[in-house]
Amino acid sequence: MKIAVDGMGGDHSPYEIVKGCIDALEEMSGDIVIIGDKNLIESELEKYTYIHSKITVVHTTDIITNDDQPVKAIRSKKDSSMVVGMNLLKEKKIDGFISAGNTGALMTGALLILGRIPGIDRPSLTAVYPNPAIKKACLLVDAGANAECKANNLVEFAIMGSIYCEKVLNISRPRVGLVNIGIEANKGTSVVKDAYQRLEKTSLNFTGNIEARELQNGIADVIVCDGFVGNVILKLSEGVALSFIQLMKNKLKESLVAKIGALILYGKLKDLKKELDYSEYGGAPILGVRGAVVKMHGSSEAKAVKNAILKAIPYIQNNVVDIIHDEIVMLQGNDSKEGKDE
Amino acid sequence: MKIAVDGMGGDHSPYEIVKGCIDALEEMSGDIVIIGDKNLIESELEKYTYIHSKITVVHTTDIITNDDQPVKAIRSKKDSSMVVGMNLLKEKKIDGFISAGNTGALMTGALLILGRIPGIDRPSLTAVYPNPAIKKACLLVDAGANAECKANNLVEFAIMGSIYCEKVLNISRPRVGLVNIGIEANKGTSVVKDAYQRLEKTSLNFTGNIEARELQNGIADVIVCDGFVGNVILKLSEGVALSFIQLMKNKLKESLVAKIGALILYGKLKDLKKELDYSEYGGAPILGVRGAVVKMHGSSEAKAVKNAILKAIPYIQNNVVDIIHDEIVMLQGNDSKEGKDE
Numbered sequence: 001m002k003i004a005v006d007g008m009g010g011d012h013s014p015y016e017i018v019k020g021c022i023d024a025l026e027e028m029s030g031d032i033v034i035i036g037d038k039n040l041i042e043s044e045l046e047k048y049t050y051i052h053s054k055i056t057v058v059h060t061t062d063i064i065t066n067d068d069q070p071v072k073a074i075r076s077k078k079d080s081s082m083v084v085g086m087n088l089l090k091e092k093k094i095d096g097f098i099s100a101g102n103t104g105a106l107m108t109g110a111l112l113i114l115g116r117i118p119g120i121d122r123p124s125l126t127a128v129y130p131n132p133a134i135k136k137a138c139l140l141v142d143a144g145a146n147a148e149c150k151a152n153n154l155v156e157f158a159i160m161g162s163i164y165c166e167k168v169l170n171i172s173r174p175r176v177g178l179v180n181i182g183i184e185a186n187k188g189t190s191v192v193k194d195a196y197q198r199l200e201k202t203s204l205n206f207t208g209n210i211e212a213r214e215l216q217n218g219i220a221d222v223i224v225c226d227g228f229v230g231n232v233i234l235k236l237s238e239g240v241a242l243s244f245i246q247l248m249k250n251k252l253k254e255s256l257v258a259k260i261g262a263l264i265l266y267g268k269l270k271d272l273k274k275e276l277d278y279s280e281y282g283g284a285p286i287l288g289v290r291g292a293v294v295k296m297h298g299s300s301e302a303k304a305v306k307n308a309i310l311k312a313i314p315y316i317q318n319n320v321v322d323i324i325h326d327e328i329v330m331l332q333g334n335d336s337k338e339g340k341d342e
Numbered sequence: 343m344k345i346a347v348d349g350m351g352g353d354h355s356p357y358e359i360v361k362g363c364i365d366a367l368e369e370m371s372g373d374i375v376i377i378g379d380k381n382l383i384e385s386e387l388e389k390y391t392y393i394h395s396k397i398t399v400v401h402t403t404d405i406i407t408n409d410d411q412p413v414k415a416i417r418s419k420k421d422s423s424m425v426v427g428m429n430l431l432k433e434k435k436i437d438g439f440i441s442a443g444n445t446g447a448l449m450t451g452a453l454l455i456l457g458r459i460p461g462i463d464r465p466s467l468t469a470v471y472p473n474p475a476i477k478k479a480c481l482l483v484d485a486g487a488n489a490e491c492k493a494n495n496l497v498e499f500a501i502m503g504s505i506y507c508e509k510v511l512n513i514s515r516p517r518v519g520l521v522n523i524g525i526e527a528n529k530g531t532s533v534v535k536d537a538y539q540r541l542e543k544t545s546l547n548f549t550g551n552i553e554a555r556e557l558q559n560g561i562a563d564v565i566v567c568d569g570f571v572g573n574v575i576l577k578l579s580e581g582v583a584l585s586f587i588q589l590m591k592n593k594l595k596e597s598l599v600a601k602i603g604a605l606i607l608y609g610k611l612k613d614l615k616k617e618l619d620y621s622e623y624g625g626a627p628i629l630g631v632r633g634a635v636v637k638m639h640g641s642s643e644a645k646a647v648k649n650a651i652l653k654a655i656p657y658i659q660n661n662v663v664d665i666i667h668d669e670i671v672m673l674q675g676n677d678s679k680e681g682k683d684e
C-alpha cells in the first residue's frame with residue numbers, strides 16, 4: 001500500500017508533515033509518498049533515521065495556497081502537489097492522498113480529477129467533530145462543501161458517513177442523527193422533513209433528529225446536515241470554546257485568590273485548549289469521490305499527520321470507496337423498484 | 343403606560359414572575375398588569391409591600407403549557423393568560439405583553455390575534471445572544487420561528503432588528519451582520535447571496551458576512567440568519583458552554599493540585615455559568631407583529647422578568663412597532679420605484 005501526503009499543504013509544511021510521515025512509518029507496513037518541493041522535503045527527511053525504501057519523494061514545482069481560488073488553482077497549477085497527488089491517485093499509482101492544504105481546492109481537485117462515485121449526486125467534505133468532555137469524536141457530514149442540499153443529498157451523506165464510521169472507525173451500527181430545530185419528525189425545513197422520512201426507510205441506524213444543544217454529548221456517530229449548517233456548527237463550536245477560555249481568564253484576574261487558583265490551573269487550561277483542537281483527531285475524508293482522499297486541518301502538526309495516515313489505512317484496505325458505490329447502486333435499485341410498484 | 347406580564351408562563355411562575363414585577367415597579371412610573379390565576383398571583387403579591395394601585399391582576403382559568411401544540415392551544419384555550427394578554431394588547435387596553443411561556447404559542451398568538459405589520463412577510467422571533475467575554479449582547483434574528491426563509495425575509499429581519507437595537511438598546515447605527523460560511527459576498531446559498539446584495543442597497547449599517555467563529559466577539563449588533571441556523575446557533579452555544587464546564591470539572595479532578603485550584607475557583611465557575619445564561623439579559627421581542635410582545639426564556643427568574651419589563655418601556659415609548667411599519671412602507675415604495683425605472 002502506498003499512501004501519499006501533500007508535502008506543501010498546511011501551516012506547518014513541510015517540517016511537521018515530514019515528521020508525521022516518519023512517525024507513522026513506525027506503526028504501519030505500507031509505504032509513504034511525499035509530494036512537493038524535493039529539496040525542502042529531503043532536507044527535512046535528513047533529520048531522521050528511517051528505512052529509506054519506505055519513503056519516496058515526488059517533486060513538484062507549483063504551490064496552491066489558501067488564497068488561491070479553487071477551480072482556477074486546480075486548472076492552472078498542474079504541477080502542484082495537490083494536482084499531481086490527485087492524478088497519481090486516479091492512475092492508481094498511489095492508494096490514498098492526504099492534504100492539509102486549501103480545502104476548497106482539495107474538494108475541487110477530487111471532483112474534477114477523480115470524479116464522483118457513480119450514483120452520488122454530491123460528494124461530501126466531512127469533519128471530525130470532537131466531544132472533548134466524553135473523549136469521543138463523531139463525523140460531521142457535510143462540513144461546508146455543499147451549502148445548499150436536497151433531501152437525497154442528506155441521505156447520501158448519511159450512508160457514506162455511516163460506512164466510513166463502520167469500516168474505518170470500527171463503530172458497529174453507527175448512530176445517524178439529523179440536525180434539526182426540534183426532535184419531532186415534523187420540525188424544520190421541507191428538505192429536512194423529507195430527509196427524515198427517507199432516512200427512516202433506509203437500513204441505517206437512524207436515531208432521529210438531534211438538536212444542536214446535544215451535539216457535544218456524543219448523541220450520534222454520524223451527524224447529518226447541509227454544509228451551511230455544518231460550517232456554522234464547526235466554526236461556532238471553535239468560537240464559543242475560545243471565547244469561554246477568554247472569559248475564564250478574565251474571571252481569574254478578578255481577585256488575588258482566583259489568581260492563585262489560576263496559576264495552579266494554568267497547565268490544565270493548556271490541556272483544555274489542546275483537547276478542543278480538532279486537528280488532534282487527525283483527518284476527515286472527502287466521501288463520494290473515486291479515491292481515498294483525506295483532508296487535514298490547516299494547522300495540523302506531526303501527531304495529526306500521523307493519525308491521518310494511520311486512519312487512511314483501513315479507509316483503503318476496507319474498500320470504503322467500493323462499498324459506498326455498491327450501497328448507492330443497491331439503494332437506487334430499491335428506489336426505482338419502489339417507484340415501479342407504486 | 344400599562345405593561346402586562348403572563349403570570350402563568352415559565353418554569354418559575356407565578357412566584358418569580360410576581361417578584362420581578364414588584365422589583366420592576368421600583369424603577370418605572372407605569373403600571374403593571376399580571377394575567378393569570380388570581381388566587382395564586384394574589385397570594386404571591388401579599389408577600390410584598392408595594393403601591394397597590396400600580397398592579398392589577400386579570401384573572402384567567404386556562405393554562406397553556408410547553409407541551410401544548412401552539413395553534414391548537416391559541417384557538418382552544420381562550421381564557422389562558424396568553425390569549426387574554428394578546429386580546430388586551432389588540433384592544434389597546436395594555437401597551438405591551440411579556441411572557442416566559444410556550445414560545446411557539448406566543449409566536450402563534452401574536453400572529454393570529456395581533457396580526458403582522460402590513461408589509462412584513464414574516465415576523466421574527468428574536469433572541470438576545472450573549473457575548474459574555476466582552477460583557478455585551480447582540481440581537482439574533484431569527485431565532486427559530488422561520489426555519490425556511492427567502493432573501494426578503496432576511497432583509498426584513500435586518501431592518502426590524504436594527505430599529506429595535508437603535509430605539510430600545512440605544513445603539514446608534516447598529517452594525518448588521520449576515521451569518522455565512524465565508525466573508526466574501528459570493529459565499530453561501532443562493533438565498534444568502536441574494537440577501538447580501540439586497541442588504542447592501544439598504545440604508546442599514548450592513549457590515550457584511552460574518553462567520554460563526556466570530557459570533558461571540560461582538561462583531562455585530564444585529565445577527566441575521568434564517569430560523570434554522572439561528573436555532574442551531576443558540577442551542578449549540580449553550581451546549582458547547584455546558585460541555586466546556588463539564589470538561590473543566592473533569593480536568594480539575596485529575597490531580598490534587600488541580601483540585602486545590604478548583605476549590606479556589608469554585609465561586610468563579612458559578613459566576614461563569616450565570617454569565618452564559620441568556621435569561622440574565624431579560625427578554626427578546628417578537629418583531630413584525632402589531633404590538634409590543636416580548637418573549638422571556640422559560641427559566642427566567644425575577645431579575646430577568648424585571649429586565650424584560652424595563653426593556654419593554656422604550657420599546658413601547660419609542661413606537662418601535664410604528665417605526666417598523668413606516669420603514670417597511672418606505673422600503674417597499676423605493677423597491678417599486680426602482681422596479682419602474684428598470
